[in-house]
């Protein structure tokens with residue numbers, strides 16, 4: 001196990017341009033080369049279904065049902081500030097529909113009590129985890145990019161938005177185990193639709209209290225560093241947020257607000273040290289997109305936010321596999337050692353990782369021996 005040179009995620013990176021994300025580049029004919037455009041043509045093409053288990057029309061139809069709220073109303077994968085994630089909806093109309101006086105404001109005398117209320121509200125609405133951070137403007141995208149209109153515009157968030165409420169949304173375990181078949185994509189879709197529902201509903205609550213709220217999904221700002229700042233988890237080798245309870249099996253949404261709150265602090269429970277010993281996600285990645293090497297400060301493509309000390313994945317290789325797979329892939333979530341349901345044995349393993357990192361190589365080996373994280377047949381999940 002190599003010793004880490006610095007804290008994972010430390011260092012400096014400039015504001016990242018949404019146009020450089022791997023979802024946008026294949027839809028950016030002005031800037032992308034033929035290789036990237038070809039990945040996009042294959043990935044975003046109309047599906048042709050066969051009879052392979054997990055890849056049928058029925059599997060895809062179910063996945064689309066899980067994505068329904070996000071793809072039809074949420075748009076958390078787009079530029080932001082549209083659909084359910086609109087930043088400044090008509091306040092008079094809101095007040096009229098909700099039978100409230102426009103302009104009325106709830107006085108916050110105790111930001112700590114307000115923070116507890118907001119967190120509980122987020123959980124009642126449906127979030128799986130919630131934390132609060134100061135809005136660190138380094139994590140805002142420098143520009144937004146719309147994949148359909150190609151509009152590329154600077155992102156400005158007014159200075160009164162001081163806080164980010166960050167929510168994690170669990171993706172169903174059983175479906176995730178079928179990755180890279182369409183069940184994994186369905187599981188992801190549930191996460192995205194919950195992002196849209198929870199972020200927009202929590203924003204509505206805050207607006208109803210008389211404050212401002214900007215709900216967002218993958219748009220507007222990088223979610224993972226904000227989630228780390230909000231104490232939801234640590235950054236893993238697979239490039240994802242690893243939460244203590246669900247591992248990487250979560251999607252993230254956030255709400256920026258001027259509501260007076262008290263931020264949480266980042267947490268450490270041994271992820272970086274365990275990832276140094278584990279490497280399971282890298283071995284299970286069909287694209288060879290996850291690093292088996294030491295962390296570094298430079299990613300391999302322009303879709304990486306270089307400058308931070310971490311493990312960088314190769315998003316070009318990743319999306320190319322999605323295109324070849326005629327869908328998506330979630331193997332790095334499915335196979336992660338932290339992706340386990342609660343239980344005494346798993347809780348004990350987490351305790352060991354946190355307090356006895358010297359045992360990490362043994363635990364990583366046992367994870368494989370016991371067969372955790374293996375792909376499950378789609379028909380067995382539905383049976």
Ligand code: SF4
Nearest residue numbers: 285287318329331332
């Ligand atoms: S989604 Fe699949 S292809 Fe992409 S990095 Fe994860 S395991 Fe590799």
Ligand code: SF4
Nearest residue numbers: 236275278279281336
């Ligand atoms: S599979 Fe292992 S190396 Fe990869 S993110 Fe999970 S714990 Fe870290």
